[in-house]
Amino acid sequence: MDGARKPGVMSAAEVMQLLEREFSQAFHAGSGTTIEDAWHGGCRIRRAYSERMLRPGGTISGPAMMALTDFAMYVAILASIGPVPLAVTTNLNINFLRKPAPRDLIAETRLMKLGKRLAVGEVSIFSDGIDEMVAHATSTYSIPPREADS
Amino acid sequence: MDGARKPGVMSAAEVMQLLEREFSQAFHAGSGTTIEDAWHGGCRIRRAYSERMLRPGGTISGPAMMALTDFAMYVAILASIGPVPLAVTTNLNINFLRKPAPRDLIAETRLMKLGKRLAVGEVSIFSDGIDEMVAHATSTYSIPPREADS
């Protein structure tokens, strides 16, 4: 899954439409989250900066970054294998590395395994325009058996 | 930290007042989150059920449980060592075990280490009134040096 990017089975725009239809409460045009790009095995997500994400001391809350991680994993899976509405997170491990700047967050997902039953990936989170990573996560999704398989 | 519960240096009510003062945006009387009990080395938190936490298929969202975990760790640390506003999460690892029921979530924290620099704990999340755990997390907080130490 390294090297040149292969197109996914769904484009960023197609994943966005699917999510707006299926998860309209959580994900809509005004939610501040944009799928900038998506390909086979990965994606890049932008989360607009908002004062609501702040904690005292001016830091962006950990839960905001965990929610972004979980979303970025799901988008990479959808782009890679198409609609699997019942895929569920089974594990998420995150290390918070640095205090994020008061800027947009950028999350980049790279799937390291895309098996029939499990997808495992890593998500690197940056403050927009700054090189040093602010958080790094790995996560596993369980993929339900396709109807054709059963 | 096992065995009979020792009172913390702050009670559940005192922690709640501190959080309402310091984190008024995230934590207030109408937020649906209640500190049911807090003691030296642990606490029990209730997160009221709300349709906003739902995902398609009727499951409660992973990010809602991750946010609850992070909060439950912080409350246990405050109860155990008093106000440390700048304590920050460095690691959180969560396993999602079962689909939660459409009920309140109950989070129980047990600190396994309470050192000068690091606090490590586990958080067990249940659907209210149901024995089987829905999620289990471990997390590490970094505790800043006290002024008296430097």
Next chain:
Amino acid sequence: MDGARKPGVMSAAEVMQLLEREFSQAFHAGSGTTIEDAWHGGCRIRRAYSERMLRPGGTISGPAMMALTDFAMYVAILASIGPVPLAVTTNLNINFLRKPAPRDLIAETRLMKLGKRLAVGEVSIFSDGIDEMVAHATSTYSIPPREADS
């Protein structure tokens, strides 16, 4: 899986015989590892103290505790569901909490989920006779489909 202990489908002695037969290189009478007890959903393992496990400063090596964790998970799964030689670890997360004493290590496993495809458990490691935990791990095993299932 909480509460009173239910017998497993294999006893500690039966698991030990299976492992000596299947994993004779790694696990034999002189290996220093003993299954003290095993039940449905858990087990207790003893790892005899040996100077070979030491690191400079007199601490027991992390890898020795990680190997013990992995073994303790596998024993609990075997006791709970019987021989599944091809069960494999998919994730292991360990927090090292305190410097172990120069004593035997005791590992206690508690399975938190025992599904058809995944088993998730926690392993608590102690120095024999000392109350405070030296390490705590959570781990997931993938369980292959039974022949009867396919």
Next chain:
Amino acid sequence: MDGARKPGVMSAAEVMQLLEREFSQAFHAGSGTTIEDAWHGGCRIRRAYSERMLRPGGTISGPAMMALTDFAMYVAILASIGPVPLAVTTNLNINFLRKPAPRDLIAETRLMKLGKRLAVGEVSIFSDGIDEMVAHATSTYSIPPREADS
């Protein structure tokens, strides 16, 4: 810590000499582990294939890969900041992705944070000559205060 590699404060050969001196039991010329390269923020380690690492079914044991991960993190830290004999692992999280081939294992470490108190890195493990990763880990080391600091 991305981009072109900067030399570390210790070279691969210097780290190897230090480890042979300090950890002579675990690490010596015949141990099968070689530091192929080390730089500021990372290293590459080779673990020679040996039948002793095998499990039934021909797979390389998880504990062998966990030990390699822990070692690869420590080498990257030594190369980056020089001798810190009392640095200790506080957390290690590993995902096993594919069955390794019966070949040497190659571990590549990349430190994502190198703070005064904590170092956080990721270790990618490959079968020699094969592109797809067999395991991926993240780990945190606690770095003791330098004498000059106290």
